[in-house]
Amino acid sequence: MSRSLANSNASSQSAHRLAMGLGLTYMSLLVLMPIAGLLLRSIQLPPGEYLRVLQAPETMAAFRLSFGHAFLAALFNTVTGVPVAWVLARYAFPGKRLLDVWIDLPFALPTAVAGIALCTLYGPHGFLGAPLAKLGLKVAYTHWGVFIAMSFVSIPFVIRTVQPALLNLDPSQEEAAACLGASRLYCLRRVILPELLPSILTGFSMAFARDIGEYGSIIFIAGNIPGETEILPLRIVHALECYDYAGATVLAIAMMVASFLLLLLINLLQKRQTS
Amino acid sequence: MSIIINNVHKSYSGSHVLKGINLTVNTGELLALLGPSGCGKTTLLRIIAGLEPPDEGEVLCNGLPAAGSSPQESRIGFVFQHYALFRHMSVFENIAFGLRAKPRAQRPSEAQIREKVEKLLELIQLEWIAKRLPSELSGGQRQRVALARVLAVDPSVLLLDEPFGALDAKVRQELRHWLRERHADLGVTTIFVTHDQEEAMEVSDRIVLIHDGKIEQTGSPDDLYNHPVNPFVCDFLGLVNMLPLHGKTLYLRPHEIALESAPLPETCPATITAIRTAGPMVQLELRADGHPVTVAMTHEQFAKGDFAIGKTAHLRPLLEREFG
Numbered sequence: 066m067s068r069s070l071a072n073s074n075a076s077s078q079s080a081h082r083l084a085m086g087l088g089l090t091y092m093s094l095l096v097l098m099p100i101a102g103l104l105l106r107s108i109q110l111p112p113g114e115y116l117r118v119l120q121a122p123e124t125m126a127a128f129r130l131s132f133g134h135a136f137l138a139a140l141f142n143t144v145t146g147v148p149v150a151w152v153l154a155r156y157a158f159p160g161k162r163l164l165d166v167w168i169d170l171p172f173a174l175p176t177a178v179a180g181i182a183l184c185t186l187y188g189p190h191g192f193l194g195a196p197l198a199k200l201g202l203k204v205a206y207t208h209w210g211v212f213i214a215m216s217f218v219s220i221p222f223v224i225r226t227v228q229p230a231l232l233n234l235d236p237s238q239e240e241a242a243a244c245l246g247a248s249r250l251y252c253l254r255r256v257i258l259p260e261l262l263p264s265i266l267t268g269f270s271m272a273f274a275r276d277i278g279e280y281g282s283i284i285f286i287a288g289n290i291p292g293e294t295e296i297l298p299l300r301i302v303h304a305l306e307c308y309d310y311a312g313a314t315v316l317a318i319a320m321m322v323a324s325f326l327l328l329l330l331i332n333l334l335q336k337r338q339t340s
Numbered sequence: 341m342s343i344i345i346n347n348v349h350k351s352y353s354g355s356h357v358l359k360g361i362n363l364t365v366n367t368g369e370l371l372a373l374l375g376p377s378g379c380g381k382t383t384l385l386r387i388i389a390g391l392e393p394p395d396e397g398e399v400l401c402n403g404l405p406a407a408g409s410s411p412q413e414s415r416i417g418f419v420f421q422h423y424a425l426f427r428h429m430s431v432f433e434n435i436a437f438g439l440r441a442k443p444r445a446q447r448p449s450e451a452q453i454r455e456k457v458e459k460l461l462e463l464i465q466l467e468w469i470a471k472r473l474p475s476e477l478s479g480g481q482r483q484r485v486a487l488a489r490v491l492a493v494d495p496s497v498l499l500l501d502e503p504f505g506a507l508d509a510k511v512r513q514e515l516r517h518w519l520r521e522r523h524a525d526l527g528v529t530t531i532f533v534t535h536d537q538e539e540a541m542e543v544s545d546r547i548v549l550i551h552d553g554k555i556e557q558t559g560s561p562d563d564l565y566n567h568p569v570n571p572f573v574c575d576f577l578g579l580v581n582m583l584p585l586h587g588k589t590l591y592l593r594p595h596e597i598a599l600e601s602a603p604l605p606e607t608c609p610a611t612i613t614a615i616r617t618a619g620p621m622v623q624l625e626l627r628a629d630g631h632p633v634t635v636a637m638t639h640e641q642f643a644k645g646d647f648a649i650g651k652t653a654h655l656r657p658l659l660e661r662e663f664g
Contacts, residue, residue, distance in 0.1 A: 235422075235424060237420045237422065237424035238424050238426060238427075240391055240418070240420070240424070241418070241420060241424040241425075241426075241489075242426075242437070242441070243391075244389065244391070244416065244417065244418040244490070245437055245438035245441055245489065245490070245492075245493055246438055246441050246442060246493055247437070247438075247441035248441070251441050255426075255437070255440075255441075256426055259428045260427070260428065
């Protein structure tokens, strides 16, 4: 008896090792190696290169635009996405299934198609662009275009992370709060939102990460004026087109480090929330 | 607070869960809603709480209609089967929830809240776990915290859904006792749901036995056990023998049958198939004319008689209970 138990222990241990080994191998091949290659390339560059590229006013502007607007778009998606997830999780209405599938489309749509569609919609003669232009708000070919494109591509991340969490909420918790005299608003603030916070943060950080990296849809609608509406990924592409490999590497490294630090920060925040 | 339930009906997607419930709950009473799973007892409790509206009929609290008023207005405390404690709040904050949720004008000061919560923690004998999260408590502790959380808002009615269902036997026993004592101290009208007839008899003043959406019988534990109105009640409240005797069918509990060594006019013969000691009683299994019969007697009675497996004994009913 004890012998067979020991045997099964040993075999489960080797299974653990195998799973761990496979996981780490895939992780290395798919994620770590390309990034390590980039890092390797970056340490071969003279420090002067870094200063030359990063101190350029266009680079600084692109940094502000990419990270600033990614943050705003993710925030906007969180504020709007949570109510959408709520409606999908809580209410029954005709066409709900269709809407549920519709939300995933930004995941699947080629980003160029999204960019062109948004450009048509928000362009000076577009369905939304024309009335907005009358009100004095130009969307296409301005930084608002960047914001719109980012919001479009990343909204599913928030909805798809918050929706299952909402479905998993125990309805008796809300009933208990109501029985104890809490108003709906109080219940939302003190019972429901704290339960959802970890998934809201996850949705936010995924949307944020996606927005930083987004390229295809934005370049169609942003106008791409260096120093004004040019996003960081486009600057990298421009550098490559000019055979400025060093410049492209520097930008890529800087972007990666900044993204990593920001995502790490969100992750830590989340840890603190859940523990 | 007294509660009057008038002809309440409820259906869920076609199935008729409650079929005309009429019931009066007196002020200060400790009442058990007893019945098999799926009989509608929890639904009835939720309707009394105002968590669900009845399809038909009404619930009157102190003579006033409870319909339309949400639980927060009618001061009803509901303890959920799985406690529904707020997972991200400490025990202290869970208990303080109802006080903090009050509108600003009625909300007690922080010091008053602290004092009240500490008093309740003392009542549930868990002062030392105030800072813990619900996930760090045992089942029995969670149950008591859930009760304290409800008591914090001074409910005039306490509703408990299967309060001991998820606990192990020993904790159950302790909590039953504890609940009885708290009820005696506080005198709050209390209704609890259970499927365990022993629990209902041990804890409550009065039992309402529900079966298939209808009330079968209402009465004291003694009434239901000794004077059941139909075979279902008789069978649900405890072991019963259906004994066909002289053209009648008698419903007799194991201790309501005596064993005689010689036949008498009112007896019928049976063969002993098993003998076992069940705590304070000795239980004998017999077969009479193909029917299994269980008889219970004291150890003293057992020692006096001459009983052994395979021997014949004569069953003598000690009372005549039959249902037309």
